[in-house]
Amino acid sequence: MVTLLDLTPRTVASDRLSTLPVVVIGAGPIGLAAAANLAERxxxxxxxxxxxxxxxxxxxxxxxxxxxxxRHLVDPASRRLLEASGWAMPTEGRAPTGQEFVDDYLVPLAELPEIGSRIRFASRVIAVSREGMDRTRTAGRAQAPFLLRIQRADGQVEEQTARAVIDASGTYSTPNPLAxxxxxxLGFDGVADRVLHALPDVLGADRERFAGRHTVVVGAGHSAANTLIALGKLVRDEPGTQATWVIRNPSAIRVSSSPDDELPDRAKLGTRTDRLVASGAVAVVDSFEISGLEPSGDGIRIVGTRRGEPGMVEADLVVNATGFRPDLDMLREIRLELDDIVEAPKRLAPLIDPNVHSCGTVEPHGFRELTHPEPGFFVVGMKSYGRAPTFLLATGYEQVRSVTAWLDGDLPSAAQVALTLPATGVCSTGDATGSSCCS
Incomplete structure (x- = not known):
């Protein structure tokens, strides 16, 4: 049986509900873009x-x-607000580092009075529900305010009500497990201090930790490739440094170079990784299925199977570059409709299937594809892609433009979704923001 959802913007039935804010979870690029679109309206x-x-x-x-x-990294609504304050776009054809992206765009955006005055830092949302009702209660649900439970840095817990919620919290803080x-x-707790998050600063702040040691990088995406390239430089410059790449498939197709790659910079990343492997600077252990971790002196032993036989790899450190997944625990009391496989909104999932699409081939989409059975609740940005590694910043900006138009009762604008970007040159280095190829 197919249930048809009413996608018509609802007139607020409660005077109290109309006085409450829209709460955006996350002050990253997509969350700030959502705030900019809301502020404009x-x-x-x-x-x-x-x-x-x-x-x-x-x-x-x-x-x-x-x-x-x-030119592909700045949200249009955010740009309008910034330029009105005297901000100028950095050199449009240059690709920035993540820190430059923050310093030269996101920080100035967050300092605008209409944005900065509305941000509450050190406020982690640990649960979202409806005031006075759990997910099983239906009567009056759409008219009940959302209730967000928030944990402050000092451990204090408080609650905030909202007329609508836009979850742009991303996935970077919830990596896929190594197994x-x-x-x-099994055994992770005993060696957790020897397992690092994706994209450590190998050649900068973390250099001393990696120099002269053996590091295993686990994962077949572009964050793994970036880390391996940095380790390759360290292997050359710091005696005793070793790097091993562990993947569970026979080859790392996602980072292999190809002359017809739709993203030239991505192809370069694959070429550089291929050269490191060919030169012996990076050893590869393919077809390895990890099941457990054990301490090995001051290092770590990875245990599992390789082509059906027991196997192990020993190292000093492990970098977990296996990708990311959404934190759904905080949404247990929200009525979600998610795809069974990638954990994205069910209408969005076919558009982002990583077996079919790369970041450059995902169609523009908006509130319709992001709608859940919970009226007024939307997951946007990288988190909306669930476990699919094909997210694109420009796509996220169009998501929040459409969603905020719908919240404002502007259905024609909300329904008209489009991207003007070319299919190439629009992705980041990769799993960095929860994606294997795109930012």
């Missing part, structure tokens, strides 16, 4: 950011350069 907004600064997740991989040039089963590997 005169809709009250509150932005809740778990970190203590703007785009805290982006700043963790700020040393990494994006594939995309500036091939999708579960946390």
């Amino acid at each position: 005169g809709i009250d907004v509150m932005i809740l950011e778990a970190g203590e600064r703007v785009a805290a997740s982006v700043q963790r991989w700020g040393h990494t350069r994006l594939f995309s040039p500036w 091939s089963s999708g579960l946390i590997p």
Whole structure:
């Protein structure tokens, strides 16, 4: 049986509901773009950011350069607000690093009075529900305010009500586990201090930790490739440094070079990785299925199977570059309609299937594809893609433009979705923001 959803913007039935803000979860590029679109429409907004600064997740991989040039990285509504304050776009054809992206765009955007005054930092959303009702209660649901439970940096917990919620919290803080089963590997707690998040700053802040040591990089995406390229330089410059690449498939197709790659910079990344492997600077262990981790002196032992036989790899450190997944625990009381495989909104999932699409071939989409059975609740940005690694910043900007138009009752604008970008040159270095190829 197919259930048809009413996608018509609803007139607010409650005077109280109309006085509440739209709450945006996350002050990264998509969350700030949502806030800019809401501000342009005169809709009250509150932005809740778990970190203590703007785009805290982006700043963790700020040393990494994006594939995309500036002209593809700035949200149109945000640009209008910024230029009205005297801001000028950086050199449009140049691709910035993550930190430059933050410093030269996101920080100035967050400092605008209409945006900055609405951000609450160190405010982690730990649950979203409806005031006075769990997910099983239907009567009066659409008229009940959303209720967000927030944990502050000092551990205090408070609640905030909202007329609508836009979840732009991303996926960078929730990496896929190392085990091939999708579960946390057996023994992980005993060696957690030797397992690092994707895209460490190998040649900068983290150099001393990697120099002269053996690092295993697990994962077949572009964040793995970036880390391996940095380790390759360290192998050359720092005696005793070793790098091993562990993948569970026979080859890392996603980072292999190809002359007809739709993204030239992505092809260069694959070429550089191929050369490191060919030169012996990076050893490859393919077809390895990880099941557990064990301490090995001051290092770590990865145990599993390779082509059906027991196997193990020993190292000093492991970098987990296996991709990311959405945090759905915080949404247990929200009525979601998710695809069974990629955990994206069901109407969006066919458009972003990584077996069919790359970031350059995903069609523009908006509120219709992002709608859940919970009226007024939307997941946007990288989190809306679930486990699919094909997200594009420009696509996320169009998502929030459409969603905010719908919240404003402007159905014609909300329904008219389009991207004017070419199919090439618009992706970042990769898993950096929760994606294997795009920012």
